[in-house]
Amino acid sequence: MGQFLLLGSVCLFLPFLASGHMIHYRSADPSASLLNSQARGPTTSNISDIFVGRCEEHVQCLQQDQCNTNTTLRGTCDQLWGTFVDAFAYKDPCQAGNDDYDAVIAAAMPHANKDESLFWSGLPKLALNNGRVTGRYTILEETLPGYIANGLTWCGQTGAPGINYNTPCPSAYSSGCANETMYTFWRAASRAFARQATGTISVALDGSRTNPPAFRNTSTFATNELPNLNTAAVTHVNILLVYDISVKGDNRRALCDKGSIKDLQTLLTDRGFTYTCIEGPRGFKFLQCAGDPDNARCVEACSFAVIPNASIALVLAASLLIKLVTGVRN
Amino acid sequence: MGQFLLLGSVCLFLPFLASGHMIHYRSADPSASLLNSQARGPTTSNISDIFVGRCEEHVQCLQQDQCNTNTTLRGTCDQLWGTFVDAFAYKDPCQAGNDDYDAVIAAAMPHANKDESLFWSGLPKLALNNGRVTGRYTILEETLPGYIANGLTWCGQTGAPGINYNTPCPSAYSSGCANETMYTFWRAASRAFARQATGTISVALDGSRTNPPAFRNTSTFATNELPNLNTAAVTHVNILLVYDISVKGDNRRALCDKGSIKDLQTLLTDRGFTYTCIEGPRGFKFLQCAGDPDNARCVEACSFAVIPNASIALVLAASLLIKLVTGVRN
Numbered sequence: 181m182g183q184f185l186l187l188g189s190v191c192l193f194l195p196f197l198a199s200g201h202m203i204h205y206r207s208a209d210p211s212a213s214l215l216n217s218q219a220r221g222p223t224t225s226n227i228s229d230i231f232v233g234r235c236e237e238h239v240q241c242l243q244q245d246q247c248n249t250n251t252t253l254r255g256t257c258d259q260l261w262g263t264f265v266d267a268f269a270y271k272d273p274c275q276a277g278n279d280d281y282d283a284v285i286a287a288a289m290p291h292a293n294k295d296e297s298l299f300w301s302g303l304p305k306l307a308l309n310n311g312r313v314t315g316r317y318t319i320l321e322e323t324l325p326g327y328i329a330n331g332l333t334w335c336g337q338t339g340a341p342g343i344n345y346n347t348p349c350p351s352a353y354s355s356g357c358a359n360e361t362m363y364t365f366w367r368a369a370s371r372a373f374a375r376q377a378t379g380t381i382s383v384a385l386d387g388s389r390t391n392p393p394a395f396r397n398t399s400t401f402a403t404n405e406l407p408n409l410n411t412a413a414v415t416h417v418n419i420l421l422v423y424d425i426s427v428k429g430d431n432r433r434a435l436c437d438k439g440s441i442k443d444l445q446t447l448l449t450d451r452g453f454t455y456t457c458i459e460g461p462r463g464f465k466f467l468q469c470a471g472d473p474d475n476a477r478c479v480e481a482c483s484f485a486v487i488p489n490a491s492i493a494l495v496l497a498a499s500l501l502i503k504l505v506t507g508v509r510n
Numbered sequence: 511m512g513q514f515l516l517l518g519s520v521c522l523f524l525p526f527l528a529s530g531h532m533i534h535y536r537s538a539d540p541s542a543s544l545l546n547s548q549a550r551g552p553t554t555s556n557i558s559d560i561f562v563g564r565c566e567e568h569v570q571c572l573q574q575d576q577c578n579t580n581t582t583l584r585g586t587c588d589q590l591w592g593t594f595v596d597a598f599a600y601k602d603p604c605q606a607g608n609d610d611y612d613a614v615i616a617a618a619m620p621h622a623n624k625d626e627s628l629f630w631s632g633l634p635k636l637a638l639n640n641g642r643v644t645g646r647y648t649i650l651e652e653t654l655p656g657y658i659a660n661g662l663t664w665c666g667q668t669g670a671p672g673i674n675y676n677t678p679c680p681s682a683y684s685s686g687c688a689n690e691t692m693y694t695f696w697r698a699a700s701r702a703f704a705r706q707a708t709g710t711i712s713v714a715l716d717g718s719r720t721n722p723p724a725f726r727n728t729s730t731f732a733t734n735e736l737p738n739l740n741t742a743a744v745t746h747v748n749i750l751l752v753y754d755i756s757v758k759g760d761n762r763r764a765l766c767d768k769g770s771i772k773d774l775q776t777l778l779t780d781r782g783f784t785y786t787c788i789e790g791p792r793g794f795k796f797l798q799c800a801g802d803p804d805n806a807r808c809v810e811a812c813s814f815a816v817i818p819n820a821s822i823a824l825v826l827a828a829s830l831l832i833k834l835v836t837g838v839r840n
Contacts, residue, residue: 226566229587233563236556242661257559309643314801331572463803470797471644478796 223334223345231264232257234328235288243327252289252324260287260328267365269342273335274350274357276364284365285372290323295379299401302386302394303422310384310467317382320373329369335361367404374408380416381409385441387421387434387459394421394434395444406447417448419457422464425477435459553664553675561594562587564658565618573657582619582654590617590658597695599672603665604680604687606694614695615702620653625709629731632716632724633752640714640797647712650703659699665691697734704738710746711739715771717751717764717789724751724764725774736777747778749787752794755807765789 224230235257237243253260267280292298298310298317310317320326335349336342352360383401385394396402419441423431434441436457448455469478554560565587567573583590597610622628628640628647640647650656665679666672682690713731715724726732749771753761764771766787778785799808 224572225570226587229559230563230566230572233560233566236560236563240555242554242560257556309639310800313639313643313797461803462808463800466796466803466808467643467800470640470793470800473791473793473796478792 220348220351221333222347222349223343224332225345227332227334227343228261228265230332231261231328235260235324238324238327252291254287260284263287265343268334268336268361270338271336271361272338273344273361274359276359276361278359278364279368280361281365281368285325285368288324288328289376290320290325290369290373291376292318292323292373295381297373297377298382298384299374299405300384301399301401302389302392303384306422306464306467310464313467313470314463320369323373325369325372329365333362367400370400370404371408374405375410377409378413380418381414382418382420383444384420384422384461384464385434386424388424388427388431390433393440395440397443397447402444402447406451409451409453411452414453417453417455419444419455420461420464421457421459423460425465425468425472425475431477432459550678550681551663552677552679553673554662555675557662557664557673558591558595560662561591561658565590565654568654568657582621584617590614593617595673598664598666598691600668601666601691602668603674603691604689606689606691608689608694609698610691611695611698615655615698618654618658619706620650620655620699620703621706622648622653622703625711627703627707628712628714629704629735630714631729631731632719632722633714636752636794636797640794643797644793650699653703655699655702659695663692697730700730700734701738704735705740707739708743710748711744712748712750713774714750714752714791714794715764716754718754718757718761720763723770725770727773727777732774732777736781739781739783741782744783747783747785749774749785750791750794751787751789753790755795755798755802755805761807762789 235253239251239253239257241251255263263283264281267284268276271280296317298319300319310319321330333349335344337344349362350357350360352358352363387394392399419436421432421434421436421441425431427433436459441457445455445457465477469475472478565583569581569583569587571581585593593613594611597614598606601610626647628649630649640649651660663679665674667674679692680687680690682688682693717724722729749766751762751764751766751771755761757763766789771787775785775787795807799805802808
């Protein structure tokens, strides 16, 4: 009977092997976020209307997904727009100073509750959807500065009207533009998000990508966020390796005990953080399956659990027979 | 070996029994939508900023979830706000005319692609999240007029400034207020959404609620949408009975061949529509499981499939032994 229970639980238990916390995220890696996944255009048309409207929405908690973060606005939304414009208008968009957006961030501090800060890399759409579906974690894009700016494009120009509405804004990855203004904003927001994190933080990475690997030393998390985590306030780091169900064949290209994830763990240990690492957190898989319910991976855990291999099948069969015999006797 | 395959597929197959299309929705039932699930306040502060900002976002497709609907704005967003204000400002909010918002809807027609219109009732949060997670269906709240108004509160007053920003707006369900202005807007938007639907439409209902039942003859779908569906353009109706994983015990309180759903089917047949009905569409369950991955219902299909009962266990055990013997022989 003990054997039966042990083996009967193979199927039940398997999903838990990959179980993880459920989460939100934020822009650990602006280079991979929505704003950079689209071709760069000029400054978004009517950006002031969108900026102010989003600010009002956030302050009044009109969208279900940001209502678990406290309002942190200092001043009015119109004033925040003014502060924001001052940071880049009439300036060369490739010559942003590292502190250009400090006043914006000070007026609109990112905030997440204890244990709810989620950093992410390589999962822009999934991260945002996760944030919207679950109310238990917060990504930068759900906090006040992230919500306002997500998906917008902006850049200044030295001549009037000071904002470039006509030609494509430069990318931080083009030659001579490392100090690009938008990227400077996201770096500042990322640092502030890292500084405010307390308790257990989570880091969601794309475990199905290989180039770049799931974690890289040059990512925003490694260069802007990890160094800004408060070692006295952050108690633990939960690494989540999310596998992409749309990838054909073996989508588990990163593992907790190999390659780039070991590099991340070394960095965490060096900074004095303890960590856990979960391969294939179930919540993220459910979220992907919601969008693609007929994907074979969305039913495979069960089928694999039934006949994992011949030796387990033998023990399972034996245990079932024992169960039947026991059942008949009782 | 045939037996083995038959039985080995029990686990694999079970999830498909509950398989369904994946979807978006829209406000078939404003009385159950987000706007009515909260205590009613005065007109939303800075509503014009939020309204215009959302309009600009939708026109420019800045939010991932509404980008599968075409822009339908006639005029500018500022003009749309003016048209909207004209519909209710300086008016008694309980004396709205049925056609007060016709000009607003004409300037901002709801639109969904063929086979992608989803109506819903009783599932406001799940519906919206579904719309955001999947890109294959559209609910009213993702179309231009629905996106702009969702979650906002507004009402007029006969005295200056014509908009009531100070006292709670009346509910359509309070005495003498059947012609409430917000409800009038949502009815007009619902009718327009129904009129534009083509191909197969989907109707998602809360199959776990009992009072009211999953479908009621007085719902917005029954009274405003079904009568406005174009019988020449809509070819089929797909009823989706969504079960709430947070309900204890048996959450399948509505079934396709019983009670209120039979009433709905009769109405559909009377109007000449063919229909299918799915109990527990998997996509909706996955979406709920993404938010609550440790819920027992999110792993139960698998565990039930392994040891459904003693007789199946016997056959399964035998088939596994056959498989092993066959494996050894080969």
